[in-house]
Amino acid sequence: KQERGRMWETEDLNEHKDSEKKHKEKEKTKHKDGSSEKHKDKHKDRDKEKRKEEKVRASGDAKIKKEKENGFSSPPRIKDEPEDDGYFAPPKEDIKPLKRPREEDDADYKPKKIKTEDLKKEKKRKLEEEEVSKETVALGGLEERYPEGIKWKFLEHKGPVFAPPYEPLPENVKFYYDGKVMKLSPKAEEVATFFAKMLDHEYTTKEIFRKNFFKDWRKEMTNEEKNIITNLSKCDFTQMSQYFKAQSEARKQMSKEEKLKIKEENEKLLKEYGFCIMDNHRERIANFKIEPPGLFRGRGNHPKMGMLKRRIMPEDIIINCSKDAKVPSPPTGHKWKEVRHDNKVTWLVSWTENIQGSIKYIMLNPSSRIKGEKDWQKYETARRLKKCVDKIRNQYREDWKSKEMKVRQRAVALYFIDKLALRAGNEKEEGETADTVGCCSLRVEHINLHPELDGQEYVVEFDFLGKDSIRYYNKVPVEKRVFKNLQLFMENKQPEDDLFDRLNTGILNKHLQDLMEGLTAKVFRTYNASITLQQQLKELTAPDENIPAKILSYNRANRAVAILCNHQRAPPKTFEKSMMNLQSKIDAKKEQLADARRDLKSAKADAKVLKDAKTKKVVESKKKAVQRLEEQLMKLEVQATDREENKQIALGTSKLNYLDPRITVAWCKKWGVPIEKIYNKTQREKFAWAIDMADEDYEF
DNA sequence: ACGCAGACTTGGAAAAATATTT
DNA sequence: AAATATTTTTCCAAGTCTGCGT
Numbered sequence: 001k002q003e004r005g006r007m008w009e010t011e012d013l014n015e016h017k018d019s020e021k022k023h024k025e026k027e028k029t030k031h032k033d034g035s036s037e038k039h040k041d042k043h044k045d046r047d048k049e050k051r052k053e054e055k056v057r058a059s060g061d062a063k064i065k066k067e068k069e070n071g072f073s074s075p076p077r078i079k080d081e082p083e084d085d086g087y088f089a090p091p092k093e094d095i096k097p098l099k100r101p102r103e104e105d106d107a108d109y110k111p112k113k114i115k116t117e118d119l120k121k122e123k124k125r126k127l128e129e130e131e132v133s134k135e136t137v138a139l140g141g142l143e144e145r146y147p148e149g150i151k152w153k154f155l156e157h158k159g160p161v162f163a164p165p166y167e168p169l170p171e172n173v174k175f176y177y178d179g180k181v182m183k184l185s186p187k188a189e190e191v192a193t194f195f196a197k198m199l200d201h202e203y204t205t206k207e208i209f210r211k212n213f214f215k216d217w218r219k220e221m222t223n224e225e226k227n228i229i230t231n232l233s234k235c236d237f238t239q240m241s242q243y244f245k246a247q248s249e250a251r252k253q254m255s256k257e258e259k260l261k262i263k264e265e266n267e268k269l270l271k272e273y274g275f276c277i278m279d280n281h282r283e284r285i286a287n288f289k290i291e292p293p294g295l296f297r298g299r300g301n302h303p304k305m306g307m308l309k310r311r312i313m314p315e316d317i318i319i320n321c322s323k324d325a326k327v328p329s330p331p332t333g334h335k336w337k338e339v340r341h342d343n344k345v346t347w348l349v350s351w352t353e354n355i356q357g358s359i360k361y362i363m364l365n366p367s368s369r370i371k372g373e374k375d376w377q378k379y380e381t382a383r384r385l386k387k388c389v390d391k392i393r394n395q396y397r398e399d400w401k402s403k404e405m406k407v408r409q410r411a412v413a414l415y416f417i418d419k420l421a422l423r424a425g426n427e428k429e430e431g432e433t434a435d436t437v438g439c440c441s442l443r444v445e446h447i448n449l450h451p452e453l454d455g456q457e458y459v460v461e462f463d464f465l466g467k468d469s470i471r472y473y474n475k476v477p478v479e480k481r482v483f484k485n486l487q488l489f490m491e492n493k494q495p496e497d498d499l500f501d502r503l504n505t506g507i508l509n510k511h512l513q514d515l516m517e518g519l520t521a522k523v524f525r526t527y528n529a530s531i532t533l534q535q536q537l538k539e540l541t542a543p544d545e546n547i548p549a550k551i552l553s554y555n556r557a558n559r560a561v562a563i564l565c566n567h568q569r570a571p572p573k574t575f576e577k578s579m580m581n582l583q584s585k586i587d588a589k590k591e592q593l594a595d596a597r598r599d600l601k602s603a604k605a606d607a608k609v610l611k612d613a614k615t616k617k618v619v620e621s622k623k624k625a626v627q628r629l630e631e632q633l634m635k636l637e638v639q640a641t642d643r644e645e646n647k648q649i650a651l652g653t654s655k656l657n658y659l660d661p662r663i664t665v666a667w668c669k670k671w672g673v674p675i676e677k678i679y680n681k682t683q684r685e686k687f688a689w690a691i692d693m694a695d696e697d698y699e700f
Numbered sequence: 701a702c703g704c705a706g707a708c709t710t711g712g713a714a715a716a717a718t719a720t721t722t
Numbered sequence: 723a724a725a726t727a728t729t730t731t732t733c734c735a736a737g738t739c740t741g742c743g744t
Contacts, residue, residue, distance in 0.1 A: 291734065299712085299735065345707065353734095359706060360734085374708085423710095424738060433736075467737055468711055506701090509739070522709085522738060569712060578727070650712065657710055680730065 149344045151370065155321045157276035157285065159328030159336075160349045160362055161269060163292035163311065166190045173243045176236035177229055187220040191308060194295045196240035203297060209306035213295055216308035276348060276364070277325075284365035285348065290317075296355045300434035300469025307355055316351045346370050356432065367685040376689055379660040381518045382527040383700060389527065392515050393418065400481045406502040410511060412485050413439050413500050417524050420476065421564050423467060424505040424521035436465045439521070440505050445495035449486055450475075458483035472566050529561045529658035534700045536560045537667050546631075550673050552638045554664075559645060561654045569650035579643065586636045593629040600626050661687035662694035669696035 168189060174181050175192060184192060195204065195213055203209045214232045221229065229235065254262075273288045293311040298304055314334035321327060323341045330336050337351075349362035364370055385392075396418075399411030416422050417439050425438025437446065446464035453459040456477045466472045478486075489499055505521065512519040536557035541550060572578070600622040607615040661679075665687070668675045679687060 287733080289732095297735085302735090347707075350707095356735090357705095358735095361707075363708075371708095378709090426738065428737095436736085438737080468735075470712085505738075520739065567711080572728095574727075581727080653711055682730070 151346050152279050152343050153322065154280065154325065155276065155278050155343070155348065156325030157321060157328060157348045158273045159319060159330070160317065161273050161289045162314070162331065163290055169193070169240065169243065174239050176239075178231075178234040179236075182228070185222045185225060188217065188222065188225050190293075191217045191220045192235075192237060193240055193244070194293070194308070196237035197244050198295065199237055199241040203295075203305060206305065208301075208303060209295075212304060212306035213308070216306075220308070278364070278368070278370065281369060283368040283370075286363055286365045288362055290351075291353075291360070298434060300436065300465060302434045303431055304355055304433075310354050312351050318350045320345065320348055320350070365685075367688065372686070372689045375686075378526060379530065379662070379700075381523055382530055382660070385516060385519060385523050385527045386531065386700070388516055389418075395515070397479075397481075400479075400485055406507070408485050409489060409500040409503045410508055412482055412489070413503055413508060414512075414521075415478075415482060417521050418528070420462075420474065421525050421528050421566075422472075423525070424508065426505045434465070434469050436467060436469055438466060438505075440500055440503055440508060442499040443495065444490050444493045444497050444499050447486065447499065449483065449490075451483075460486065466566065470566065470568055525565060526658055529565060529654055530660040530663060530700050532561050532564055533557050533659045534663050537663070541667070541671060543671075546634075547673055547677070548635045548638050550671055551677055552642050554667065554673070554678060555642050555651070556645070558651050558655060558659070559649055561659060562649045562651050565654055565658060567650045567653045568648055571647050575647060579640070582636065582640050582643065586633065586640060589629065589633045589636055593626065593633055596622065596626045596629050656683070656686070660700050661690035662698045663700050665690050665694040666696050666698035669694075 166186070168186055175184055175189070176182065195217070198204050210232055218226055218229070274285050275282050276285055277283070290312045291309070294309050296304055296307045296309050314330040315337055317330075317336050318338045318340060319328060319336050320340050320342055322343065327339055347361040347363050350359050352358070353360050366372070366375070392414075396411040396414045399407050400415075402408050402411065417424070423438035425440035425442065427441055428436070437443065442464065446462060448461040448463070450459040450461060451457065453461075453475065458478050458480055460476050460478050460483070462472055462474045462476070464472055486499075489501075493499075493501075509520045512521065512523075537554065540553040540556055542553070545553070600619070603615065603619045603622045607619045664678055665675065667673070668678060675684065675691060684691060
């Protein structure tokens, strides 16, 4: 595939003059540093001109409108708020989706608070759907307290914490070039240490990584060094590497006091820089420490791996806070790049990173009001989808028959997104990132069609790298019409051509927006994940089982979602061993149990003969012992099962980002499972709104 | 419509903190 | 108390999607 880009490069350049053809092309030929220029579009469409598109617009259902208005809901109007409790949980009616806002209700927005609200909100929920279709609005006015897009009124913080300055290596730690000791200049040395620290990592064996590193490293060298050091393979970083290993070893061996001291320092830092004030609440900041310099590690086959991520200085930093707040002071002798007061965004600090040129931010912790509210809204949007998903499904099935190619492609893509929980698949700049795809960016080479496979008809075999270069491999029976459409889409195309050549995420999302306000491709993932959890919990929870078994059921339900979303992980390095340990524990327990049973039996025999109170008591206690052991054994077995099934599945992402926490809270309440068994402290903080809001009857 | 910057969510790995064994 | 195993937190890359300027 790498030749893919290169190969078409020239052709593309002079090729798209046909303006009309391609939709997607993105030919941006920007040569950044002159080196990389290969982006190119997939020269997909070369043949299909058609472009006839018409207006589709199903028109049918009326529609939602898209006016904009203040969609934001109710930021807690502070003052009146009784302290903590009501933080989120704006009454349902206020909620409304933010993005494509809606109108009316703003007026209403009343900060009534919380709990009591829940009930009402429940009802509202049902009502609410309907109105969506009203038209309207004007948007012009609405000066609300938090008019359109305003995220806060007051914001004050202490600015970021910078990475500690570079500490030169001790004299006795040598670097060798071509077998000879060489003293590096401080800058060159610093960059060398980045490489040395990664020596054990597979990265450093990769050609691209080495090449990128070496190129950037040379930029930091003095002329003299540059003249000498011309071949990375002749560089010997082993002393440096060993030194760092020793350091980390030493760190582990530190005395109690030393460790405590460090801990206290960290706490102090956290206390001072880890919080901000946003609208009368003290909120935890997620990442108040600036990323230290180092070597960029991309994931998968990233063309930029190994490049130097430069040190961020105050002069790179943009501070965002309210006008009436105290502006954080830059480190002495430095100044900020800029101080701005933009309350339409939620970040406190930003800077531009040098590898991709993208902006990085310091934002609030998930436990904050601003994040929690947004999260809650996300699930409300998914619940709205629940109400119209049948209709949408019927519609895309109809669209499989459309005369318009574009509509068919859209319908098939949406079917995949819905059925398989694929990501939208934005297009990416070639050469800037690893070659990964999502639904809309699938290429012909990523699927195989089998009219018949393993006794099933119309099977589509997917095999592609998705986000983070995680492989998606799946064989899925699809409806005949879908299958036929895919054949059609693939006609006359090369493997590297786009499967959906007349579709991209913009087109798809625009269409979704017409189907339901606030609907985008990713809402399907949220919806399908949450609804799956709910269904699976219902199906798997056995009322009579004990708590550990219930938790296993929960984990299995969670796992079903993770599998749906393709959340995979590398099996833990110690997996096999840990499995064996567990097994031997189980065996040991079994033996204990056998012994205990034997004891019990003989005690019973004794009792039969003697019949005195004392032996009876012995029997009782033996019985208890057996029971206890049985329980322990079962707990271990459950644990083993759980672990085994989880070998390559990562549950974290779905738990944190896709599953409506209220489903979990309700389940815990219903079955008497302590919430702590499912959510740890951090998770409970993040989901405080849900813990507070949902009762056992909650339904997604 | 497009191209792009910007803002914010989602993601697994690695590091750090804890818990459990030895 | 040291060694290990497990869980939690941190880290920061990689997506999605919006909105703006053209």
